Amino acid sequence: MRAVANDEKSEFDALAFFCLLPSLLYVLCMFVYPFLYGVYLSLQPQKVSGFSFANYLTFFSDPYQYGTIWITFSLAIPTTIVVLLLALWLAYGMRRGIFMERTVTTILIMPISLGVILLSEGILGFYGSQGWFNQVLLGLGLIKEPFILTHNYAGVMLALFMQQFPFCFLMLLGYISGIDPSLERSARMLGATPSIVFRRVMLPLIAPGLAIAFALVFVMSFAVFPSAIMLGQPAGTTRTISIAAYQKAFEQYDMSAASAIAVVMGLCQLAALLVIILFRRRLSPAATMGVGKR
Amino acid sequence: MRTRMWKLSLYLFIVGFILNMLGIVSHVVVSSFAKRWFGGLLPPAYTTDWFAYAWKNFDLGQVLGVTLLIVVVVVFLALAIGFPAAYILARRNFRFKSVILLLYFLPLVIPQMTYGIPLATTLYRYGVGGSVVGVILAVLVPMVPLAVFVLMPFFEQISVNLEWSGSMLGASRAQIFRRILFPLMVPGILTAGVLVLVNTISNFELAFLLGGGGSQTLVVALFYNMFAGGVRPVYSIDAMAVIYMVMVMTLLLIALRFVRPTQMVFKLDK
Numbered sequence: 001m002r003a004v005a006n007d008e009k010s011e012f013d014a015l016a017f018f019c020l021l022p023s024l025l026y027v028l029c030m031f032v033y034p035f036l037y038g039v040y041l042s043l044q045p046q047k048v049s050g051f052s053f054a055n056y057l058t059f060f061s062d063p064y065q066y067g068t069i070w071i072t073f074s075l076a077i078p079t080t081i082v083v084l085l086l087a088l089w090l091a092y093g094m095r096r097g098i099f100m101e102r103t104v105t106t107i108l109i110m111p112i113s114l115g116v117i118l119l120s121e122g123i124l125g126f127y128g129s130q131g132w133f134n135q136v137l138l139g140l141g142l143i144k145e146p147f148i149l150t151h152n153y154a155g156v157m158l159a160l161f162m163q164q165f166p167f168c169f170l171m172l173l174g175y176i177s178g179i180d181p182s183l184e185r186s187a188r189m190l191g192a193t194p195s196i197v198f199r200r201v202m203l204p205l206i207a208p209g210l211a212i213a214f215a216l217v218f219v220m221s222f223a224v225f226p227s228a229i230m231l232g233q234p235a236g237t238t239r240t241i242s243i244a245a246y247q248k249a250f251e252q253y254d255m256s257a258a259s260a261i262a263v264v265m266g267l268c269q270l271a272a273l274l275v276i277i278l279f280r281r282r283l284s285p286a287a288t289m290g291v292g293k294r
Numbered sequence: 295m296r297t298r299m300w301k302l303s304l305y306l307f308i309v310g311f312i313l314n315m316l317g318i319v320s321h322v323v324v325s326s327f328a329k330r331w332f333g334g335l336l337p338p339a340y341t342t343d344w345f346a347y348a349w350k351n352f353d354l355g356q357v358l359g360v361t362l363l364i365v366v367v368v369v370f371l372a373l374a375i376g377f378p379a380a381y382i383l384a385r386r387n388f389r390f391k392s393v394i395l396l397l398y399f400l401p402l403v404i405p406q407m408t409y410g411i412p413l414a415t416t417l418y419r420y421g422v423g424g425s426v427v428g429v430i431l432a433v434l435v436p437m438v439p440l441a442v443f444v445l446m447p448f449f450e451q452i453s454v455n456l457e458w459s460g461s462m463l464g465a466s467r468a469q470i471f472r473r474i475l476f477p478l479m480v481p482g483i484l485t486a487g488v489l490v491l492v493n494t495i496s497n498f499e500l501a502f503l504l505g506g507g508g509s510q511t512l513v514v515a516l517f518y519n520m521f522a523g524g525v526r527p528v529y530s531i532d533a534m535a536v537i538y539m540v541m542v543m544t545l546l547l548i549a550l551r552f553v554r555p556t557q558m559v560f561k562l563d564k
Contacts, residue, residue, distance in 0.1 A: 024397075026434065094304070
C-alpha cells in the first residue's frame with residue numbers, strides 16, 4: 001500500500017463522499033459488522049450467561065472437532081504445493097505465448113466458471129470406479145484394479161486441484177508475462193544456460209507473485225466445503241473445518257459454537273497469510289514489471 | 295533437444311488437462327441421455343426422458359425463476375452501487391483510500407465459507423435468512439467489490455479532460471455523468487455485468503448458506519439433489535446438471551466476447 005504524499009492535496013469532497021457511501025455502507029454492514037458480531041457471539045455460549053471462552057475450550061478439547069484443523073491442513077497444503085509447482089512450470093513455459101493460446105486458456109477457465117458442484121458431479125462419474133478414466137486404464141492393461149478416486153481423500157484433492165489449478169495458472173501467467181523479456185535475453189547473451197536464467201534471473205522476479213499465489217490458493221483450499229462432502233467422506237477422513245462449522249450452525253442450531261469455529265478457521269487462514277507476508281518481505285521487490293506482453 | 299522435450303511435456307500436460315476436462319463434462323452429458331448405464335464405455339440405450347423427469351420432479355421452473363430473479367437483481371445492484379464508487383476510487387486521491395481498497399479486496403480473497411457463517415447468522419437474526427432477499431444480500435457482498443475492481447480501470451482510461459471540457463461548456467455534474475461518462479463506460483459496464491452474472495450463477499457457498507425452501511438457486515438445488523443421492527436416479531440429476539451447464543456455457547461464450555480469459559481471475563499486481 002502506498003501512502004498518499006503529504007503535499008498532495010486531498011480530493012475528498014461531498015461528491016466523493018456520496019459516491020462512496022453506498023458501497024462503503026454495504027461492506028461495513030454486510031461484511032465487517034457480521035464478522036465482529038460473529039466474534040462477539042462466539043464469546044457468548046448458549047448455555048452460559050456473560051462472556052466466556054467455553055466454545056473455544058469445547059472445540060479444542062474434542063478430538064472430533066479439533067482434528068478437523070489437521071485434516072484441513074493435510075488437504076490444503078499438499079494441494080497448494082502441487083498446484084503451485086505445476087502452474088509455475090506451465091506458466092513459465094507459456095510465458096512467450098503458445099499455439100492456440102486463447103482456446104487453451106478458455107478451456108482452462110471452464111472449471112472456474114462451471115463451479116465446484118458441476119465439477120464434483122463430473123469427477124464422480126468420470127473418475128469413479130466405473131468411469132471412463134478407470135475403464136480406459138483397465139482396457140489398456142495399465143492397471144489391474146480400478147483406482148479408487150472418489151469418496152476418499154484423493155477425490156477431494158482431485159476436485160481442489162481442478163478448481164485451483166486454472167486460477168493459479170492464469171494468475172502466474174499474467175505475472176510472468178509481465179516481466180521485461182530483455183532481462184532474460186541479456187542473461188542468455190552473457191552465456192547463462194536456460195536453467196541458470198530461471199534460477200538466478202527469473203525466479204527471484206517471480207517469487208513475490210508466487211508468494212501471493214500461494215497465499216490465495218491456500219486460503220481458498222482451506223475453506224473447501226462442497227467437494228469435501230460430495231467427493232470425500234464428510235463424516236470421516238475429509239471432515240474439514242468448514243463442515244464442522246456448518247454442522248454446528250445448521251444441524252445443531254448452535255450459532256454461537258459455529259461462530260467460534262468460523263473464527264478458528266479465519267485465524268488459521270490469517271496465520272498462513274502472515275507467514276507468507278513475512279516471508280515475502282525478505283524477497284527482492286519486483287523490478288521492471290509491466291514491460292512485456294499483457 | 296532438452297528444450298524440445300520440455301516443450302513436448304508442456305503440450306502433453308495441456309492436452310491431458312483438456313482431455314480430463316472434456317471427459318468430466320461429457321460424462322455428465324452422456325449420462326443424462328442414458329436409459330441406464332452400468333459400466334461399459336457407452337450406455338446401451340438412450341432417452342431424453344430424464345429432462346422431462348428432472349423438470350417435473352425438481353420443480354425446475356420455479357428454481358430457474360428464482361435463479362433468474364436473484365441474478366438480475368444482483369447484477370443491477372452491484373453495478374448501481376459499484377459504479378459511483380469505482381469512479382471516485384479511480385479519479386481521486388485521499389487519505390484512507392488504500393484502507394478502503396483493502397477493505398473491498400477482503401471479501402474477494404477471504405473464502406465465502408469463512409465469512410458466510412457469521413453473515414448467515416446475522417441475516418437469520420434479522421429474519422431475512424432463507425429468503426430470496428437474504429440470498430441477494432449475501433451474494434452482493436463479494437459482487438459489489440468485484441464490480442468496483444472491474445470498473446476502475448475503465449474509468450482510468452477515460453481522460454479527465456473530457457470531464458473538464460464538459461463542465462467548461464456548462465454541463466452539470468449529473469449531465470457529465472449521463473452524457474459523457476456513461477456512454478464511454480458502456481464496455482466497462484458490460485464487462486463488469488457479465489463477470490458478476492457468471493459469478494452469481496455459479497456461486498454456491500453463500501447461496502447455500504442463505505437459501506431456504508423457496509429460495510434455492512439452481513446450483514444449490516443441484517447440490518441438495520446430489521446429496522440426497524440414491525433417492526433420485528443419477529441420470530435425472532445429470533440432466534439437471536446439463537441444464538445448468540448449458541446456461542453457464544452460453545453465458546461464458548457471451549462473456550468471452552467482452553472479457554479476456556485472464557480477466558476472470560485476479561491480477562497479481564502490487
